[in-house]
Amino acid sequence: MNTFANNKPVIQLRDLVKTYQTGEVEVKAVRGVTLDIQRGDLVAIMGASGSGKSTLMNTLGCLDQPTGGNYLLDDIAVSRLNRKELAKLRNKKIGFVFQSFNLLARTSALENVELPMFYSHPLIPLRERRQRAVQTLEEVGLGDRLSHHPSQLSGGQQQCIAIARALVNRPELVLADEPTGNIDTRTSIEIMGLFQDLNDNGITIVMITHELDIAAYCKRIVVMRDGLVISDTRNENRRFARQEIATLYQAEQKAKLA
Amino acid sequence: MIFLDYIRTFLMSTLQTALISLRALRRNKMRSMLTALGIIIGVASVVAMIAVGNGAQARITSQVSALGQNLLTIFAGSRKSGGVRSGLGSASALTLADADAIGREVTDVVAISPEASTTAQAIANGRNWSTTIAGESSDYLKIRDWKLASGSMFTDREVRSAAKVAVIGSKTANELFGPLNPVGQTVRVGNIPFVITGLLESKGAGMGGQNQDDRIIIPYTTAMKRITGEKYLRSINVQIGSADRMEVAQQQITSLLRQRHRLTTGRDNDFNIFNQKEIADTVNSISKIITLLLGSIAGISLVVGGIGIMNIMLVSVTERTREIGIRIAVGAQPGDIRLQFLIEAITLSLLGGIIGVLLGVGVSRLVAVFADFKAIVSVGSIILAFGVSFVIGVFFGFYPAHKAAHLDPIEALRYE
Numbered sequence: 001m002n003t004f005a006n007n008k009p010v011i012q013l014r015d016l017v018k019t020y021q022t023g024e025v026e027v028k029a030v031r032g033v034t035l036d037i038q039r040g041d042l043v044a045i046m047g048a049s050g051s052g053k054s055t056l057m058n059t060l061g062c063l064d065q066p067t068g069g070n071y072l073l074d075d076i077a078v079s080r081l082n083r084k085e086l087a088k089l090r091n092k093k094i095g096f097v098f099q100s101f102n103l104l105a106r107t108s109a110l111e112n113v114e115l116p117m118f119y120s121h122p123l124i125p126l127r128e129r130r131q132r133a134v135q136t137l138e139e140v141g142l143g144d145r146l147s148h149h150p151s152q153l154s155g156g157q158q159q160c161i162a163i164a165r166a167l168v169n170r171p172e173l174v175l176a177d178e179p180t181g182n183i184d185t186r187t188s189i190e191i192m193g194l195f196q197d198l199n200d201n202g203i204t205i206v207m208i209t210h211e212l213d214i215a216a217y218c219k220r221i222v223v224m225r226d227g228l229v230i231s232d233t234r235n236e237n238r239r240f241a242r243q244e245i246a247t248l249y250q251a252e253q254k255a256k257l258a
Numbered sequence: 259m260i261f262l263d264y265i266r267t268f269l270m271s272t273l274q275t276a277l278i279s280l281r282a283l284r285r286n287k288m289r290s291m292l293t294a295l296g297i298i299i300g301v302a303s304v305v306a307m308i309a310v311g312n313g314a315q316a317r318i319t320s321q322v323s324a325l326g327q328n329l330l331t332i333f334a335g336s337r338k339s340g341g342v343r344s345g346l347g348s349a350s351a352l353t354l355a356d357a358d359a360i361g362r363e364v365t366d367v368v369a370i371s372p373e374a375s376t377t378a379q380a381i382a383n384g385r386n387w388s389t390t391i392a393g394e395s396s397d398y399l400k401i402r403d404w405k406l407a408s409g410s411m412f413t414d415r416e417v418r419s420a421a422k423v424a425v426i427g428s429k430t431a432n433e434l435f436g437p438l439n440p441v442g443q444t445v446r447v448g449n450i451p452f453v454i455t456g457l458l459e460s461k462g463a464g465m466g467g468q469n470q471d472d473r474i475i476i477p478y479t480t481a482m483k484r485i486t487g488e489k490y491l492r493s494i495n496v497q498i499g500s501a502d503r504m505e506v507a508q509q510q511i512t513s514l515l516r517q518r519h520r521l522t523t524g525r526d527n528d529f530n531i532f533n534q535k536e537i538a539d540t541v542n543s544i545s546k547i548i549t550l551l552l553g554s555i556a557g558i559s560l561v562v563g564g565i566g567i568m569n570i571m572l573v574s575v576t577e578r579t580r581e582i583g584i585r586i587a588v589g590a591q592p593g594d595i596r597l598q599f600l601i602e603a604i605t606l607s608l609l610g611g612i613i614g615v616l617l618g619v620g621v622s623r624l625v626a627v628f629a630d631f632k633a634i635v636s637v638g639s640i641i642l643a644f645g646v647s648f649v650i651g652v653f654f655g656f657y658p659a660h661k662a663a664h665l666d667p668i669e670a671l672r673y674e
Contacts, residue, residue: 063587063667084591091589102584102671106285116588118274123267165588 010074010172010204011037011060017068018055029055031227032069039172042199043206044215044235047224053208054177056224060206061094061175062086074172091119095166097207099178101158103150103165110146113137113164120169136164140194156187163194167203174198176207180214186248192217193241217241272601275594279602282574293570294610296563297650301614301643302621303556309622309633311549317631318545322538324461326402328498329534330508332360332515334490335527351528352491354482356518360496363514366507369397369497374481374488380434380474382445387433390473391447393481394495399425399458401497409441409456412477420479425456429471445474450484452476504535553639557646563610564650571603571658582662583670596663603655604648611647615640 018030030052037043047053058064059071062078065086071078074093081089095116096102103112113133117124124132137143140160150158159179166174176195180188196217199205207218215221216239223231283290334352357372374393379386396414399406412423424445431440444451452474461470482488498507508531515529575582582595622633 058668061587084593087586087589087591090587096587098671102580102587104581104584115585119585119589119591119594123270169589 007039008075009036009038011035011206012072013069014071015069016056016059016066016071018052018059018064019067020055028227030059030066033224033227033229034069035222035229035232037204037206039204040199040202041204041206042195042217042219043222044218044220045206045208045222045224046210046212046215048210050226051224052227053224055227057175057177057206057208060173061096062090087119088121091116091121091169093172095163095169095171095174097159097162097166097174097176097179099181101150101155101162101182103158103161105151106149108147108149109137109142109153109161109164110134112150112161113168115165116169132168133164136168137161139167140164154187155183156190159183159191160194163191163198167198172204174203174205176205178208178210180209180211188214189241189244189248193245196241271594272597275598276601276605278598279605282578282602283605286574289570290606290609293566294606294613296566297560297607297610297647298563298614298617300556300560300563301611301647302617303559304553304643304646305615305618305635305639306621306625306633307552307556308549308639309618309635310625310629311545311552312634312636313622313626313629313631315542315545315549316634318541319538322534322541324403325534326404326495326497328501328504329401329532330496330498330504330511331532331534332356332494332496332511333530333532334492335529351519352494353489354491356515357491357494359514359518360494360511364496364507364510366498366500366503366510367496368499369401371395371398371401371495372478372491373398373493373495374478374486374490375492376481376486378447378485380430380445380447382434382440382443383436383438385434387430389427389430389433391481391485392473392475393478393485394475395478397497398475398495401495404461405459406456407459408439409454412455417477417479420477420483422450422452422476422480422484423455424452424474424476425458426454426475427458427471427473428460429469430474431457433472447474447476448485501535504533508533560646560650564607564654567603567606567651568654568658570606571599571655572661574602575599575658575662578662579665579670579673582665583667583673586665586667587671592663595665596659599659599662600652600655603659604651607647607651607655608644611644614647615643618643 013035016033020027045053059066110133114129117129142160361370371394378391380389396417399411416423440454443454498504619635622635625633
């Protein structure tokens with residue numbers, strides 16, 4: 001996946017500032033962040049609420065424009081784009097995974113995953129959309145739940161659909177905002193296992209979390225406070241979700257036998 | 259080729275957006291139907307009102323033209339005696355000499371019939387019936403564009419010789435003879451026997467509502483000599499060669515009669531001229547105005563229907579804020595979102611339009627059953643109603659669609 005010509009960072013932030021005007025008060029949510037994220041990285045952004053991590057995430061996701069500094073996504077200067085161009089960029093380069101899944105209700109898993117292709121330019125033929133959606137759902141292990149609606153599935157399964165939706169347009173970057181926030185611990189590990197698998201296949205993932213347990217599965221941990229990055233470290237004691245699941249499974253089997 | 263490709267892409271994305279819109283409408287079937295109801299009622303009433311208006315107009319026009327072709331009728335004027343004014347035809351002003359002069363001097367006159375009429379008792383077949391006895395010339399039926407059901411009209415020679423012959427209206431014939439054919443029978447009026455030479459076709463109610471079929475027509479000479487006993491005419495019916503000469507002929511007759519009656523400048527006419535074309539034109543323009551009025555009142559309900567659509571679209575946008583947020587996040591452009599909601603509004607209004615047209619045609623049919631005229635559904639009014647409901651969909655759908663397209667995705671995704 002990483003071709004020689006394409007070894008520049010996916011994300012280059014230079015002194016990024018984001019200010020909100022709420023009534024009379026000016027809120028400086030992000031106050032100057034400089035950060036590079038390389039292709040194939042798996043980054044956790046941590047911080048307490050109000051630390052600016054969500055604002056940073058929205059800006060990284062091209063849902064919002066920075067008020068100052070520079071943001072290059074795959075060498076494209078995001079600050080100069082209008083709404084329409086931002087939409088194209090999100091569609092092509094970014095996949096979102098949300099804490100509350102954000103799937104379309106009363107719509108099948110397949111159609112939820114087809115959604116981003118709906119807005120792709122040039123248009124993707126209907127047959128190819130179906131093919132790609134099925135294939136992506138199979139990749140996340142939901143090949144047998146194609147026509148189920150979100151309300152018929154567990155939280156973990158819903159998040160897997162959301163991940164498939166994020167992947168279906170083959171983005172440069174997957175942004176996950178507290179992806180395990182609404183999911184029990186055991187399933188959280190499985191979701192992290194999926195993220196680690198995807199990352200092993202070369203997909204760049206940035207996720208926001210306030211849980212150290214979850215951040216521990218990532219390769220790099222960035223901590224924010226008051227709109228600034230206060231620490232940025234490689235995770236030396238990285239946890240591997242697939243191994244833990246296997247251990248857990250063995251323990252369960254033993255318990256059953258005993 | 260690139261252009262064709264562009265069109266195909268555009269059609270495909272519009273189609274898929276339309277499918278999303280349709281699905282959203284199907285999910286709220288009840289609400290969609292209620293919203294469309296405003297447009298349904300609006301379109302139905304526009305179609306029905308215009309149909310009824312056109313029907314009434316056609317009916318009146320046919321009544322006016324049933325009077326005859328290019329007809330001028332000169333009535334003797336109202337009589338003033340000591341401040342009391344009697345009705346038209348009461349003045350003793352029109353004479354046979356006047357009728358002769360008109361026939362001789364007004365070049366556009368192609369047929370003329372002096373009329374002397376009264377009401378009298380007719381006796382035949384052992385029955386009696388009070389009816390109108392109209393003395394006319396042999397040209398009368400031609401002037402009035404009136405056909406005979408059987409027999410023939412009396413001739414000019416019979417008029418000149420004041421023969422005792424008559425043609426009989428269908429109503430009178432029915433009262434006196436029942437189902438028998440009256441042609442060849444004798445009818446007695448004021449003790450004078452008339453031989454019936456012809457039976458008139460039924461013409462129905464006239465402009466004033468009087469039954470035109472209840473009458474016996476005899477030569478005016480016979481009428482004046484034997485029935486009315488007067489030397490004055492009630493009216494003179496004149497047929498003009500072509501419609502565009504009607505006005506000129508009317509002016510010529512007016513000045514001829516003023517001269518003959520020695521009316522000096524400043525004195526009123528002692529006669530009135532009834533111009534059939536003028537009446538037809540007036541009636542036409544009045545009924546056009548009425549149709550327009552009915553149509554525009556119905557149009558107001560279309561606008562009300564449009565406001566209903568706007569209202570429900572705004573509700574829909576608010577309800578689906580999160581869905582819109584998701585679509586924007588995965589890359590929907592403002593135009594995609596706008597198109598989706600616009601198509602939804604247009605679908606609602608066009609759906610209302612289709613049902614409304616069907617309902618309107620149905621109502622028009624129903625009116626035709628109860629009223630004595632046919633409601634005429636014009637293709638134009640259907641196209642108009644469709645066009646208007648499309649425009650209403652676009653107009654009242656645009657603001658909600660624009661609002662949806664410009665939602666802030668971050669806020670929208672947080673919306674509960």
